[in-house]
Amino acid sequence: MEIPLNRERIRVWLLGSRTSYGALFTVFLYLLLIAIGFVYLYPLLFMFVTSIKSPQDLLNPMVQWVPTELYLGNYVKAFRVLNYPVNLMNTILVSVAPSLIQTLVCSVIGYGLARYRFPGKHLVMGLILATFIIPPQTTVIPQMLTYRELGLLGNILSLILPATFGQGYRSAIFILIFYQTFISMPKVLEEAARLDGASDWLVFARIAVPTAIPAYVISIIFSIVWYWNETYLTVIFLEGGIQTLPMQLAKFTQAYENLYPPGMVNIFDRINEAVKMSGTFLNILPLLLMYFVMQKWFVESVERSGITGE
């Protein structure tokens, strides 16, 4: 009696049953996850390790993954080259302000599409999808010339204005998120309020908005991240005016050589990959911090709000 029972137990432990996966599968699963996770994190690890290498370590072929000392000189230089405090504040301003406006406007548009029937609605929705596909290159030159004429080039208004009219960076996605959110919400409460004599805008502000808070949160954080990382439009519209961290990173070498002219400094203070990696790391650090604080919101709310597109 004893032996077959034990055998059965071992079999279940190894291969799993209806309620558990079994040891073999679990080990396989973790190995696979760790392998893929390593591939994902490899560039970040590489960047971090390189950024704390001293010039001697960089030249030493024996030093690959473990630097001989923790050298922070690269960060000091990169901090100066990026003009960090000023440009960090600029980047925050340039990504937060359009994001807030874009989210608000997109929610109004999404609500209108989800709750009202009107002629031409399908055309509008089709055009919204089209704005997602249209490459910015086919619209950016006339915009740039117009802003130049109005003296708005280098002004944050050049990013805020399109966002105010639902034409911000990836606005289409946010309109669809709000459309999906509002269309899957029951109408009952809104109809009751309307019978009580509340106006359409009041119904929207008092009843629809509070129930859609999760959609607002994802919308704002995705918007901030995308505006932060977007460099094509920001370079064209803001160059010469506001300087953001990614813009400064894009011309890092040049900025470095302005501060530390190659002819003037000793060989160890010339630009090298460690300084560049420090600059890159300083660039993504604020986003990393924001991500680790808010990652639950990032990863879970997207599922909950059910953005699947169709």
Added chain:
Amino acid sequence: MNVQKLLRGEMKHRTREALHGYAFVFIWIVGFLVFTLAPMVETLRYSMNEVTVTATGIVMDFREWQNYTRALFTDPNFVELLIEYVIKTLVSVPVVLIFSMIIALLLNLRFKLRGVFRTIFFLPVVITSGPVIKELAAQGAASAPQVASSAAVMQFLQGLPTYLRNPVEYLLTSFILILWFSGVQILIYLAGFQKIDHSIYEAAAIDGASAWESFWKITLPALTPTTIVNAVYTIITLSHFSENEVIRYIYSRTYDVQGGIGYASAMSYIFFLALVLLLAVVYGGLTFGTKER
């Protein structure tokens, strides 16, 4: 008379609803006309002119299709870059789709530390910007560790014909970057899995289907709409990415003193057309493939 009154009431209600609807969407319609349609028409006009920016304004000199023929037949770089872009995108899309589906499948299982792995796989979405990617790629942090530079792989690549070698080489050297573009797609697949009715799996299991079979016969077909959304999203993200070679080339020509704007506008429209064709081909391929099954 009653009927007429009713009809009138109904009409009124409908018109009112439509007006309120327009009130909510109005701002978008204005924005579309001012910030999208008007600049698009203007760019189209530029593309048929030689545009010079002077201190007083813009001077245009009509050139018919000259900018287009220059891009397609005279310019030694543009068409080559365009073909390269199409090939790279066609190589990247299946990699992104397959990887994001595998990762979503794994994350859909019950295990400890699931949150940690989710955080890792979603990380690239947060930090992927043009300059960051450019710096990482320049330092060689983007290729699959040690694989792309090993002698055996080099030899294997030497043996391939050119039209195969380039995509394979690209795949090896930019493998991690391609993966880094699959964050949002993982989430969309996870959401897609949760929409599938669980009772179907139970019924299949009772009929003796293995997990392998139910993946191919139930999960994959049910995910077709999700896959199409993901494919479109991937193509658009890769195409609009600021480090895209075609985009960089168009940008660099924009500031040419002689006819730069007109020429860049023409290239933008050719690029737009290529993107639409690419979307049509992938969309057609995915829908056709599922109808076959």
